[in-house]
Amino acid sequence: MPKFLDDMRQQVAAASGITASDLPFLAELIDVPPEQARWRVAVETVLGASARLLLIPKDRFEHFSQAVNPLPLRGRLTFEAVELGLNGPADGDPERIFGKLIFKDSPFTGWVRRHLAEPVRNARCVEDPQNLAGHELRVTLAGQTRLGTRGSHGRNDQSDIIGFSNEHTIAAIDRELKQIEDLLKSIDREREAFDEQLRELDRRRAAYEAITATTWEDIDVATVDRRIEELDSARRAILGADDQLQELQRRIDQLGKTLEAARERKYGLKKVEADLKEAWSSLTSTNDAVRGELDRLATLPHVLLDDVQAAALDAHFAAAVAPADPDNWEQFPTHLARLRQRLVDAAATARGRASNAESELERVFSAYQLKFEDPNLGRTAASYPDYARILQAIVTTGLHERREEWRQRLMKWSGEDLVPLSGAIESSIEEIEERLDPINDILGGLPFGANRDRLRIRLRRLAPDAVIQFRKQLRQLSSGATRDLREEQMEARFRELQQFMARIRRRDDPRAITDLSDRDRLLDVRRHVEITAERYDSEGQLLSTHSSLGGKSGGESQELVAFIVGAALRFRLGDELRLRPRFAPVFLDEGFVKSDSEFAGRAVQAWRGLGFQLIVGAPLDKVTALEPHMDELLAITKNTSTHYSFVARISDTGRRPAVGAVPTQRDSTTAMAPAAPGSTEPANPGETPATRYGQTVMW
Incomplete structure (x- = not known):
């Protein structure tokens, strides 16, 4: 179904409160079966107007009409009231439009069958125009229609909309895309041919321009040679007629040779200078590298070789530089690189032999374990000392004694x-x-x-x-x-x-x-x-x-947590012989903030009954739940100017106690009651919070 029709259906469905699935277009309820696919153009042509008809349940038609009347639709939407659940005619004449259709099972199907079986839409299908003559509506494969002496041909909308799904439309689009791709390829080939013609014309134009810009004098070599010869003859004649000019010419020739020799010597000296600079740069880089290597070697731990190791290293060095002279210090960096490579290869060979030996030891140890299993012995080379001791003990003690020791x-x-x-x-x-x-x-x-x-x-x-x-x-x-x-x-x-x-x-x-x-x-x-x-x-x-906290309110959860955590702490900090836990003070940050006074009271009594001393920290607005159960109430505030915090004890008499200034790095203020932030009066040193078992302190 075209998008603009579906958009209008969505609008009227939203306005009327009827779901879009209950407002089908007639085209969505019929389809052309594959065996009748060649008649699709004829079906689309004859039923084009009916296919775009929106079907409305008859019992909701008046409500629908009232609801959509204010809508400013961008297009014309045709709809019709349809009685649901009707019995339509059976399969029709296969030579007519009705007989070439299949129908979707829905409450609208009976009405759709009746509607399409009417003579004004149920056209007879003919193969070619010679069979269009007659008093009834007829249509050809190409979509030409005729009713008596009136006929028409062509389609206002070339897109096919009839069908249960969009597979046919997608296939048609795929065919059209294939045609467009073939056309684009053909156009690309033509464009490449035109581009080649354009490049050939450009080459010809450049050749013609070069020919046009060339004069005869530029390419007439013989004339130029004759002119040069004439000028040379004139020059020789002038020099021959004047001795002074001849002397000057000889002087000029001699000075030219001298200049050429000076230039050659200059170029030679410049080359020597460049070579010296390059050698100086190389020596400087080598000096820096040597100094850096010397500094690095100075920081490393020194290794002292014994005579055997020194002799082996000398032998490796001589073998690595052969057949060159090992005493040639100019080639020492090259010799050192060869020695390094030889030592690396020798180390790799030694590691290989060590690996083979280790594998052989593991094989022997595994065979021993298969024969004499011992859970205290491993099967890797790391257990070699253990097996060596076993072998030594077997040799020293004897198998019989070892068997008795194993039994013990x-x-x-x-x-x-x-x-x-x-x-x-x-x-x-x-x-x-x-x-x-x-x-x-x-x-x-x-x-x-x-x-x-x-x-x-x-x-x-x-x-x-x-x-x-x-x-x-x-x-x-x-x-x-x-x-x-x-x-x-x-x-x-x-x-x-x-x-x-x-x-x-x-x-x-x-x-x-x-x-x-x-x-x-x-x-x-x-x-x-x-x-x-x-x-x-x-x-x-x-x-x-x-067994968990699930399904409980905040107060119930906190009370249960207080009992369980208190019991767990008492289990860890006490035993059956102690009346009190080994460590009594317990700090609770924002404790019981989700509990009312009753929950909090029972939780506090649980902690105290288990022998603990509670010190609870809570925001100012959360104090009321615990206020009836506390023994001490301390307020902490902070001066944002001086960044000092102050602690004050609050009592029922309303008497303001001493406040002490304490430096702090906290960025926020936790206060239970207002205090005097500007005061610097020292606190009473004898008043320390939580000095006895079972006491509850708020701060």
């Missing part, structure tokens, strides 16, 4: 190392449970929430399959005796122990196998438990379980 070490691993590990894992979890008991005792006396419920920290042991299997294997390895095992049983036990140790090695351990190491998940008991907060009512009924 295996017994030590099984008994002395693994048994404490199993007990430590179990005792760590029990220790966490024991340290939670006094915290829960404290929380049992602190009201939580608006209904004054109670909060309890609950520990639940997790049982991941990997951890269960690990601990089962740990008990098996730590409980069995190895003294009475046969050799093959001991080796099997050793392999089990080796695989077990690989799972708990640190990843940075050179002996660790990255794919097997799972130390944190297996040994960190914090991953073996889950900590939640349970809320109980006054009768001991479980109300809720908290």
